[in-house]
Each structure stands twice: as structure tokens, then as C-alpha cells.
Amino acid sequence: MNLVSELIIAKNGLVSISSSESDTRNDTGFNEQIEYLESVTTNLHESVMKVRMVPIESVFSRFPRMIRDLTKKLNKKMVLHMTGEETELDRTVIDEIGDPLQHLLRNAADHGLESNEERLALGKEEVGNIYLDAYQDGNNVNIEVRDDGAGINIEKVKNKAIDSGAITPEQAENMTDKEVIDLLFRPSFSTAEKITDVSGRGVGLDVVKTKIEELGGNIECKSVLGEGSSFIIRLPLTLAIIQALMVELGTEKYAIPLGNIQTIEDVLVSDVKYVQTKEVINLRGTVIPLIRLDQILDVEPVGEENENLTVVIVKKGDKLAGLVVDNLIGQQEIVIKSIGNYINCSKMIGGATILGDGEIALILEVNSLV
Helix, strand or coil: CHHHHHHHHHHHHHHHHHHHCHHHHCCHHHHHHHHHHHHHHHHHHHHHHHHHEEECHHHHCCHHHHHHHHHHHHCCCEEEEEECCCCEEEHHHHHHHHHHHHHHHHHHHHHHCCCHHHHHHCCCCCCEEEEEEEEEECCEEEEEEEECCCCCCHHHHHHHHHHHCCCCHHHHHHCCHHHHHHHHHCCCCCCCCCCCCCCCCCCCHHHHHHHHHHCCCEEEEEEECCCEEEEEEEEECCCCEEEEEEEEECCEEEEEEHHHEEEEEEEEHHHCEEECCEEEEEECCEEEEEEEHHHHCCCCCCCCCCCEEEEEEEEECCEEEEEEECEEEEEEEEECECCCCCCCCHHHEEEEEECCCCCEEEEECHHHHC
């Protein structure tokens, strides 16, 4: 895989030279070789990725027995239904996704499903159902863990959050159900009456969320009281080589993963409004918060602000945000290189890539920005 990565970097270098040098730009033979190299690189990349792609069945196969064991331990009748075991993911993701899925499944069995007696009293089937589904969605793979249990009690979550000091009573009154459910992903937050050795051992959903985001994905929860809950995980197909939109901030270049981009808009400065001191735009009836990347990343602005803003609309699950950039460079296939903890805003940076001219561009971590 490293050799393919280096080949792509070399190919990007030749493309950069051919586009900047006037004497090579008109050389038909040179351009043909560039196109041929690009074709070979693409085919080689696809071949290597096929080797790296592994069916998620290797992870799913461990869970039926776990649920059978929990049936006895919790004295609850339950069945695990699985679909999409043939769905393929990058081997790196496969190696890391097992623990988060195990946590969600244990949580569904322990806290999601009611007891046998409670289900019968509610007119439900005595046997509870847990579903584990995987399916491809464009350049992403979605994994869904859901149950037909009690669902999330919004008022209970609010009261717990108020008691713990996470929110104030005034904030609780104005929160949507989704905002309340998102509180479950905060560190050390749990609505469980007692810690058990079944679902988390005191470890909350924040650990699951952190792991998913480390893999370049995101997680959201939907719930209907009395009907059950659903946790949807979205993961990229591959972690090593991606398509990205290259942008400029000041004199620096950044990459935004294409899978996170919804659209690109030109916005008049006069159309920018404020909601509770935060900048927003109204895009076709949807209010979207603006993120000034130059301020967050401490990039020195070049020149005065134009009448129009170039805004890249990015998504994280159902959430949208507008990233303000100075210029658009174009779409490019990039190789992700790890940067560890070498920069202060590392949570907002998902890695780095080497461009065709040898310049290094940082890759924005959309999950941390939105």
C-alpha cells in the first residue's frame, strides 16, 4: 500500500509540472505519458484496495454467541438479526470496529430491551429483537445497531444532565430531542441507575464516539419512546487514499475530504446573519452555521474580505456547517499521512498529504469542526 501511495504522489508531481511548465504543456507525448501513468496508478490502486477490503462478517460472526450468553446472564429473551455481513471495509477499520459494536450491542441488550415481564405488560412480543445491519452508501459504509425496546426517555436524560451540571434548566427547556440525545455522547454521561459488567463497566458512549471519529466516521442516535433506539455509524470505505477538495486559506493549502462535502456556495457578506453571536447563513430555507477557518487555524489573512464568501458546505450525519475558504483549487486524489500530535489544533486536522509540487497540505477533520 505504501508503494501505491508513493506512486500517486509521484503522479501528482508530474501533473503539477505539466500544468506549470509552458514547454511541457504543449508536448503531446509527455501528456500522453501522464495520462497513461494516471491510468496505471488508478488500476493499481483499485487492485490493492480489493486486497485490503475485508467482509465485515469477520467482525459480525462473534456477536450471535455474545447475545446468547447475555440472554442467560440478563434473564431476557432476545434474538440478534444480522444483514449485510458481505459488506466490505478497509482492513484497518475492520481491526478497530469490533469493540464499539460490541459496546452498542451490549447496551441494547442491557438498557435498550425491557424485561420479559415488562414487554408482555406493554403488549409486545416477549422476545426482544436486536438488529445489526451493514450496507454501502456511496464511498461510505453504514452500520446500524437498533432494538425494539423502551427507547430513550428524553425527560430522564434532561433531568440527569441538569443534576450533573452538564446543562441548566433554562437550556433544557430550549433543547430539541436530538440535542438531548446527543448528551449521551458526552464524557462520563450515563442514565444507567447502576454500573454493570454488561454494558460498558462505567464507560460511556463517548468512548464509542471517539473511536468512530478516529476512524474518520461519525455516529448518531435516533429513538422513539416505547419503540426502540437506533445507532447509525458511518465509516469511510478506505483510510489511506481519498478524493479531496483542495482549498486555499491565506497562502496555505488544505484538503477537505470529498465524502464530507454537500455543496459549494458563493455567499454575499451582507447575507451573513447572527444567531446568539454566531455567524449563520440561510441556504434555501436551512440555517447553517459559518466556520471561519482562518480564525480557528490561526491563518494570516491575505488582503481585504471580498463582497462574496466562498463557502464549502460540509456534513456530519444530519449536521451541516459552512467552511469559509479563500480559494478553491480543485479535486485531487490524495494520500493521507499521519501527523501524530505535532500541531496544537490536531483534533481539527486529520492528517497531511504531499502535493505534486512537494508542498505539504493539512487535511481538515470535518467531524471535529462541525
